[in-house]
Amino acid sequence: MVELPPPEPAGTPPEPIPLDIVYEDEDLLVVNKPPFLVVHPAPGHRSGTLVNALLHHCPDLSGVGGVMRPGIVHRLDRGTSGLLVVAKHDRAHRAIARQFARRSVEKRYQALVYGRPPSPLRIESPLGRDARDRKKISSRSPRGKPAITVATSIEHLPQTTLLAVQIETGRTHQIRVHLSEAGFPVVGDKDYGRRRPSSPRSKNVASLRILGILEEMSRPALHAAFLGFAHPGSGEPVRFEAPLPPDMKELLTKLRQAGQNNVG
Numbered sequence: 001m002v003e004l005p006p007p008e009p010a011g012t013p014p015e016p017i018p019l020d021i022v023y024e025d026e027d028l029l030v031v032n033k034p035p036f037l038v039v040h041p042a043p044g045h046r047s048g049t050l051v052n053a054l055l056h057h058c059p060d061l062s063g064v065g066g067v068m069r070p071g072i073v074h075r076l077d078r079g080t081s082g083l084l085v086v087a088k089h090d091r092a093h094r095a096i097a098r099q100f101a102r103r104s105v106e107k108r109y110q111a112l113v114y115g116r117p118p119s120p121l122r123i124e125s126p127l128g129r130d131a132r133d134r135k136k137i138s139s140r141s142p143r144g145k146p147a148i149t150v151a152t153s154i155e156h157l158p159q160t161t162l163l164a165v166q167i168e169t170g171r172t173h174q175i176r177v178h179l180s181e182a183g184f185p186v187v188g189d190k191d192y193g194r195r196r197p198s199s200p201r202s203k204n205v206a207s208l209r210i211l212g213i214l215e216e217m218s219r220p221a222l223h224a225a226f227l228g229f230a231h232p233g234s235g236e237p238v239r240f241e242a243p244l245p246p247d248m249k250e251l252l253t254k255l256r257q258a259g260q261n262n263v264g
Contacts, residue, residue, distance in 0.1 A: 012041055012070070017053035022083065022240050027092040027233045029058070029071075030085050032242040035219050039075040039084070054086060061086070062093035073097050074105075074170065079188075081245045082109070082224025087232070095232035100170060106228035109165040109175060110154070110244060112221035112251065113184040114193070116161055119153035123178040127171045136191060137173040139181055147171045149178040157255040158210045160187060176220055187251075188217030206261065213254045221248055 020032040061071035087093035128141025148168035185193030
């Protein structure tokens with residue numbers, strides 16, 4: 001006799017996972033997602049996601065996204081931190097989704113990358129599934145969709161630059177792929193970046209220390225810092241900001257100290 005496992009329940013169960021809520025009203029929530037939190041359930045991540053946490057906080061989320069993605073209008077990669085807007089009901093969901101489709105939502109990121117990019121750096125190359133590796137995105141896709149990324153330098157640090165990044169489109173992995181293909185991969189990006197910066201010419205103690213600091217970053221150093229759109233209820237513009245998360249702050253502090261010590 002063959003015993004079949006019990007069927008998994010439909011939908012996504014609520015879980016008491018802490019949320020960093022930046023703003024909330026009867027139409028929407030804006031949350032500051034920590035790194036390593038998956039946005040919605042998927043193979044390999046059936047629980048412990050942002051959606052599980054949202055359903056515990058607000059059981060009646062918009063159903064437009066389906067049972068696995070209630071309320072989710074847009075997403076961030078697992079390793080990316082920062083701002084996400086969540087719709088509480090279907091009308092709000094459709095109104096915000098239209099703004100994303102029209103590219104009227106303002107999204108700004110901060111990214112730490114290897115090298116010294118020109119500033120401003122504008123990248124326009126279509127993106128889609130890589131023809132050689134379907135798990136990755138690249139400009140080599142035969143069915144790429146238009147994608148535009150603009151980056152400006154905020155601060156030069158040892159072997160790296162802190163960038164302000166604005167995207168005019170919202171393709172999967174867009175910032176990481178565009179910056180990597182331009183020759184300035186995001187620090188900590190194991191998929192599109194280098195696992196370590198190129199070996200320093202001068203292998204002195206300071207250079208090796210910087211190398212070690214950069215290798216400590218266990219996820220892409222990418223943060224969704226600003227989000228602006230028209231409120232789905234009032235139509236008035238709303239703007240939200242989120243400070244850098246602790247791991248990126250610590251990384252920048254160490255790099256600044258290393259740079260000062262090297263100069264001294």
